[in-house]
Amino acid sequence: MRILSGIQPSGKIHLGNYFSMMQRMIAYQAKDELFCFIANYHSLTSRPTKKDLEENSLDLAADFLALGLDPMRSTFWLQSDVPAITELAWLLSQQITVPQLELAHSYKDKVAQGIQPGGGLFYYPILMSADILAFGSERIPVGPDQKQHLEMCRGIARRFNKAFGETFVIPEAEIIDELGEVSGIDGRKMSKSYNNTICPFASEKDLKKSIFSIVTDSKGVQEAKDPESSVLYKIYALFLDVEKRLELADRFRTPGTGYGHLKQELLAVVLDYFGEARAKRDELIKRKDDLREQLKIGAKKANEVANTFITKARENIGLEL
Numbered sequence: 001m002r003i004l005s006g007i008q009p010s011g012k013i014h015l016g017n018y019f020s021m022m023q024r025m026i027a028y029q030a031k032d033e034l035f036c037f038i039a040n041y042h043s044l045t046s047r048p049t050k051k052d053l054e055e056n057s058l059d060l061a062a063d064f065l066a067l068g069l070d071p072m073r074s075t076f077w078l079q080s081d082v083p084a085i086t087e088l089a090w091l092l093s094q095q096i097t098v099p100q101l102e103l104a105h106s107y108k109d110k111v112a113q114g115i116q117p118g119g120g121l122f123y124y125p126i127l128m129s130a131d132i133l134a135f136g137s138e139r140i141p142v143g144p145d146q147k148q149h150l151e152m153c154r155g156i157a158r159r160f161n162k163a164f165g166e167t168f169v170i171p172e173a174e175i176i177d178e179l180g181e182v183s184g185i186d187g188r189k190m191s192k193s194y195n196n197t198i199c200p201f202a203s204e205k206d207l208k209k210s211i212f213s214i215v216t217d218s219k220g221v222q223e224a225k226d227p228e229s230s231v232l233y234k235i236y237a238l239f240l241d242v243e244k245r246l247e248l249a250d251r252f253r254t255p256g257t258g259y260g261h262l263k264q265e266l267l268a269v270v271l272d273y274f275g276e277a278r279a280k281r282d283e284l285i286k287r288k289d290d291l292r293e294q295l296k297i298g299a300k301k302a303n304e305v306a307n308t309f310i311t312k313a314r315e316n317i318g319l320e321l
């Protein structure tokens, strides 16, 4: 099965990104064909500075590689290194109407917030469709916020195939369920925009600071604590198998262990869990040229696949004389 997804380079990755998305993508490598890219064209819609865009893109590349994405086995690239997808976006754009695009949440929400939307934000679902269709992708793991974009993509592909003959694979969305959502340190969904994240590649000092800021009730050491309603328990449990979770829940219910102690323990668990990846990332980020090289290798593979689909589309439309 060919699996594809993209992630925008928008700052430091957090446990929510890791447990809902990155870990899953990396695990697919064992049995599927993984296409994974850094969606830097899409992130232009939030108008980053040159410095932030460059830094965040290289950081995200280092994060993925450190966490186990294998550029030999999978195809891993920077979106803008396959510029032909912007051509494909143009070819696809005739297969969706302006009223349909106006329904996109990504666009509507910004307008509702009073933000003047750029043309790119309006066009975003079409570019995303090109990302997907250019690679013959069969399955697309995304968060629930992307469900509508996937539906638009399927509609575009179907209408294109109907108009010009079988050209594109119709992709299936794999919606990463919201129950699996990771809690932030304040108990809301972990999100950069809520400022409630724990970042696995942060310095030890910053990690400690965020873990010690996880909200708890005021139960003392000698009181029984309720794991079910505890944000600390929820975050800690991410790192444990079923048996260890039960043990931890028992420790919460049994007087004798304070929240401070549990937080200190969680810090050690996080450092241990990401220990290898943290060391690898430190090395990778020192060798930026190697990182760029890895992305170029991925871009070469990605361009080859994209070109076959785009050439077919050009032919079927009547652009190739």
Ligand code: TRP
Residues within 6 Å of the ligand: 004, 005, 006, 007, 008, 039, 042, 127, 128, 131, 132, 140, 141, 142, 146
């Ligand atoms: N829009 C996606 C997000 O913000 C990122 C993305 C761009 C993407 N192109 C894609 C995801 C193609 C899946 C497939 O999360």
